[in-house]
Amino acid sequence: MIIKNFGLKTMGKFFEATIMWMLYLASSTSVASAQCPPPATCQPGNAPATNHAFGMGIYRVTLAGLDTATAGAAQGYQDYGCRARAALLGRGGSYALAVRTNPNADETVRAWLDYNNDGQFGAGELVLSSANARQHAATFTVPATAPVGVALRLRIAADYSLAPVPGPCTTPQYSQTEDYRVVLLATAPARPQARFLALDTVSCGGPISFRDQSLHAPAQWLWRFGDGASSSQQHPQHQYAQPGTYTVRLTACNAAGCDSLTRTGYVTVRADAPRPAPCQPATTAHCCGYGLTRVRLAGLDNRSLDGQAGYEDFSCARRATLTADRPATLQLSTAAVAHDVRVWLDVNDDGQLAPAELLYQGLAVQSPSVTLSIPASTAGLVYGRPLRLRLLADFAGSPATGPCAAPQLGQVEDYSVVLAPNLAPPAAAFAVAYQQLCGPVRVSFANQTTGAATAYHWDFGDGTSSTLAAPPPHTYARPGLYEVRLVAQNAAGPDTAWQRVAVAEACPTYCTPLGNGGTNSAPAYFTSVRLGDINNTVPRTTGVAYRDFTDQYTTLQIGQSYQFAATSPPYPFGGSNHVTCWLDANQDGFFTASEILGTVNNVLQYQYAVRVPAAAKAGPTRLRVMIHYGAAYVDATTCSPAWWPGSTEDYTVVVLPAAGPPAALFSAELPTSCSGTVQFRDSTESGPTRWLWRFGDGDSATVQHPRHTYAAPGTYTVSLTVSNRLGTSTRTRPGYVTIRSLGGAPAPLTACRPAVGVTEAQRGIRTFSIGTALSYGPQPLNAPSYRDETCAVPPAVLARGVLYAMTMADRYNPATAAFVWVDVNDDGRFDATELLYDALQFPVFSPTVRTGTLTLPPATVLNRPLRLRVLFAYPPGNQSNLTAIPSPCYTGAADQARDFTIIATASTATAAGAGAPAWQVYPNPATGHVSVRGDFRQPTVVELCDVRGRVVLRQSVPPVSGALPLQLQALPRGLYLLRLPATGQAARLVLE
Missing domain, CATH: 2.60.40.1930 (Macroglobulin (MG2) domain)
Incomplete structure (x- = not known):
């Protein structure tokens, strides 16, 4: 046979088909394979040799189980009726016949199937007619009357598309004619469907066993293992010589045809393997579902039989990669019975599992989830090689406690772990816990950094810092919001974690509610209260009006929604309770209607969503929850009287602003001032941690709520710039402050400004x-x-x-x-x-x-x-x-x-209503020239004092009757007192 114009892919398929044909001929004993079709009444000639150079001809024919590759017109007429494999067709079945001719020129192809087996090819036996193509295909249906069990001749004729149309007996000018064998069956046979698997697709040097799982009873197999080797066994075992990843292909055939399945990158052969196990502990008496059924660790996820499988070594195929100093979660699945579980890792790769290599021990556990972390400082730690990981699971109290002890009911499984050095910065993290919530706030910080940090720097947000890994509890003396920063660092670099600590502006006292806690027939008390981290289920009973649980706290953030839930005992004779909770959002020591977070009337269970008001002040404040009998008392005061049929409980909520950049906002208690001193209040939301005030007179301040004294009357523009680690914002209020005079009124209080609202109608x-x-x-x-x-x-x-x-x-x-x-x-x-x-x-x-x-x-x-x-x-x-x-x-x-x-x-007068001066000052207000009218028949001293009590004028007045003139033009504008020290009397004087 001459092979011409074949590419490598075509040749591969040709050889594969040839091999399958040879296998089939060697093993088949069917009647169909032994018969040859009767000779045809004519035999076509061959194209002239001079035309062979055009490379035309028939190169491939496929029909059912028939699949041949030939060399084209150079071979001339070919009769494969006895040499090639037969195509098995069934009566009434429809089949696709495909013919491939020269890929570089169009040809015309005709095909006939001699159904009546008379050696001739009639018009009714034409099964394919194709012109001007290079790939030719047609589907035909086998007549129900065609003979069964005999070999029939299939003739295929081809020629150049511009040549005369080829007939069953004509001689082609450029191409060729080929004959094949077809055997008809009463019913169509099923072709195989190739299926296979490997018992283990990963090898560390040993052979890999393959299993054929093909459908429809194949009789021949051809395996290609991806390394150049092949096999015709049904279930071969193959040894790979070199590490790598290999693609495996199986072709399965029977009398009806062939099918192939290719698995790309199916087999992995590793050059490295963990050291052999020092022992293989076998299960002695498995029972009751003990053992491991699933292991998950850093991408490794292996399901297996429980202890009935005994010892299983997955160390080659099942491998996890961990990074030193980085935590990873090991999840083990067991039956719902108590197990003793132990985990070892051969960290020094010496082939032994020493007691110091025990990573975890869990006694009487079920499906434990374990955090594994291998310190880089571990003695003898080996990187980059698979290390043996051993898992032992047996019944609780089992004597099998060592890595080589045989478990009784459970099992031992081995895996491998490859450790990588930690080349990344640490992951900084810490937790905040309030140890003292009121007054100076005392906070502890738990360092939760992972990743082998070698240095730490704590910034507590109040100007203090620490370099200890575990700093002592820190006390914040001043109110405010503090951004606490932890920088953890190693040779690879730093990482930063942030947390916020809130210190309340006030630590007020609260009234103690009274009440009776309900009765046995109407038990108005809580059995549980839950909100955020608060989950209070301590026992309660009737007869107690108030319980102080303020040592229990939760942190809530403004803008977030939280679920409040509480329970109470059932009523023996029916009835319901009313439950309300308040949050002292402004930290003034009182609970108002606007501070109600939620209220509900129900039986046994009470829940609703709560949200911290946007205007709430940051820091610890009090949460008050009240339960009382019946909905008729919904107007209950939070300081209930003694007869009240209910009880009250107090907790602590640490309010944190919403996370985000601040939006500057501020106000002044008295923007129009006669004292010269103005108290400013920052009301920025989203938690600023830095403030810069500019008061419009050249002065500035960096505290949150400054108190500023202006040096001269006038109108001033005030601005505030606030920032936190997420952003900066500025608010400017032009002409916001007006100072009318200096010292004409008391300065604002340091605190204690009542809320401004509208008093109820007709009261006040x-x-x-x-x-x-x-x-x-x-x-x-x-x-x-x-x-x-x-x-x-x-x-x-x-x-x-x-x-x-x-x-x-x-x-x-x-x-x-x-x-x-x-x-x-x-x-x-x-x-x-x-x-x-x-x-x-x-x-x-x-x-x-x-x-x-x-x-x-x-x-x-x-x-x-x-x-x-x-x-x-x-x-x-x-x-x-x-x-x-x-x-x-x-x-x-x-x-x-x-x-x-x-x-x-000052005065010595004692009579009620005394103290009014017996003289007058006019004009008042005055611009500088003042007259004092009174009875000055005795020598008198007159003093003029400013609002700070300083004497700015002292004048002796001889005995006179009438007006006493005073020239005060040199004094600044403002409020003054005109005094007679001898009598303690004084009169108010305003200079404009």
């Missing part, structure tokens, strides 16, 4: 007066709950030690408690000793106008503006009276507070 202060020194009101309806009048209302000059009459009128409700504080020591806050008037107890049906007296104590600071606060307070909820003096810093829904300015002077 109507009028307030102190003798003739101060007269305020009347106020309109729905006036704000708080207003600072220190600049708007002229100062009241009061003599120290003098009894003054006070009159105050409630707008509507006679059941009003009234209180007056004076900051007598001018320290910027109201102390308990500075409560100078207390009307806590009062008749329910008292008149709406109340009278009282006020006396400044001897220690009152003289001759400077002091703050006086008057508060009208109402009992909350269903209470008829207040039970305690309220905070001067708080206003409830119906309360009102007002601040005024007083100036204290």
Whole structure:
């Protein structure tokens, strides 16, 4: 046979077909393979030899199990009726006949099948007709009357497309004619479907066993192992000589045809292997599902039989790659019974499993999940080679505790681990735990860094730092939000982790709720409370009104939603409880309606989503949860009275701002000031950690809530730039602050500014007066709950030690408690000793106008503006009276507070209402020229003091009657006191 114009791929297929044909001929004993078709009545001639150079002819024929490759026209007419494999066809079946001719020129092809076996080819026996093509195909159907079990002749004739159409007996000009054998069966046989697998596709030097799983009973097999070797066995075993990855192909054939399956990169032969196992512990008496059924580690995922399989060595095929100093999770699957599990790794690759190489031991565990970390400092650690990993799983309490001990019920499995050196920076991480939540906040930091850091640097966000791996607990003395940074470093580089610590602005005291905790028939108490990290299930019972669990805390972030859930005992006779929780978002020591996170009326279980208000202050604050019987008490106060049918519990919530760059926002308590001092408040959200204030007068500050004193009257533009590690923002308010005068009013309090809201209709202060020194009101309806009048209302000059009459009128409700504080020591806050008037107890049906007296104590600071606060307070909820003096810093829904300015002077007068001077100053206000009218029949000394108490003018006045002129044009504008030291009397004077 002459082979011409064949590529390598074509030749490969040719040889494969030839081999399969030879295998078939050698093994087949069927009648079909032994018969030859009868001779044809004609034999076509051959094309002239001069035309062979055009390379035309028939090169491949496929039909059912027939697949031949030939050499074309140079071979001339060929009769393969007895030499080639027969095509087995079934009556009534449809089959595809394909003929490939010269790839460089079009040809015409005709094919006939001699169905009646008479040696001739009639028009009704034409099964393929193709012209002007190089690939020729047709599908034909075998007649139901065709003879069965005899060899029939298939004739295929081809010639150049421009030559005459070839007939079954013509001589081609350029191409050729070929005959083949076809055997018809009563039914069509099934061709094989090639299938196979290898018992293990990974080898470390040993042979690999292949298993044929082909369908439809193949009779011949041809294996190609990808390394040039082949086999005709059904289940061969092959030894690869070189490491690498190999593609395996199986061709399976039977009398009906062949089928092939190729698995690309199917076999891996490794040059490296873990050292041989020092022992192979066999299972002695497997029982009850003990053993391992799945092992997962760093990409390795192997399912296996349990202990019934005994010892299994997967160390060649199942390999995991770990990095030293980096944690990896080993997940083991066992039956749902208690196992003792142990894990060893031959880290020094000496072929032994020493006690020091035990990585994990779990006693009485089920399907444990284990974190493995191999320190780079391990003695003798070997990198880059497969190390034997041994897993032992046996029943709990098993005596098999060593790596070579035979398990009784479970099994031992071996795998391999390749260790890589840690060439990456460490992964910095740490956890924050609050050890002290109130006052100076004490925080501990747990270093959770992985990856073999060799150096640490802690920045606690307050200007302090540490280089210890485990620093001691840190105390934050000032309120604010602190960004804590941990930089962990090794030779490969650094990594940074961040956490936020929040310290509250205030640590207020809270009222203690009363109540009875419910009864046995109506048990209004909690059995569990859950929110975030809080999961309190301590036992409770009836009869306890209040429980303090503020040592339990959770961290909640503004803008996030959390699930609150609580439970209570069932009611024996039916009924339900009402559950409400509050968060003291502004940290003022009180819970208001706007601070309710959620409320629900239900039985046994109570849950709802809660969200921290956007305006909440950062830091630890109190969470109060209350349960009470029946929905009729929904207007419950958080400081419940003793008869209340319920109980209350307190917890701590650490509020953290939403994560993100800040958006600068700020305000001033009194942007229009008569004192010259302004208290600024940062209200930026998203947690700034750095502040830069510019006050418009050239001064600046870097604290969060600065208190700034301007040196001169005027209008000022204020800006605030805030930043955190995620970004920076600036807010500018042009002409925001106006300073009318200096020292004309008390400076803002250091804290303690009541909330500004709208007082309930028809409640609040109507009028307030102190003798003739101060007269305020009347106020309109729905006036704000708080207003600072220190600049708007002229100062009241009061003599120290003098009894003054006070009159105050409630707008509507006679059941009003009234209180007056004076900051007598001018320290910027109201102390308990500075409560100078207390009307806590009062008749329910008292008149709406109340009278009282006020006396400044001897220690009152003289001759400077002091703050006086008057508060009208109402009992909350269903209470008829207040039970305690309220905070001067708080206003409830119906309360009102007002601040005024007083100036204290020295006096020896004792009569009520005394202290009013017996002389007059005019004009007042004045521009500089002032006249004093009075009775100066005795020699008198006149002093003029500024608001800081400094004497700026002292003049002796001889006995005169009439007006005393004073020339004050040289003095700056502002508020002054004109005093007569001999009598302690003073008059207020304003210079414009």
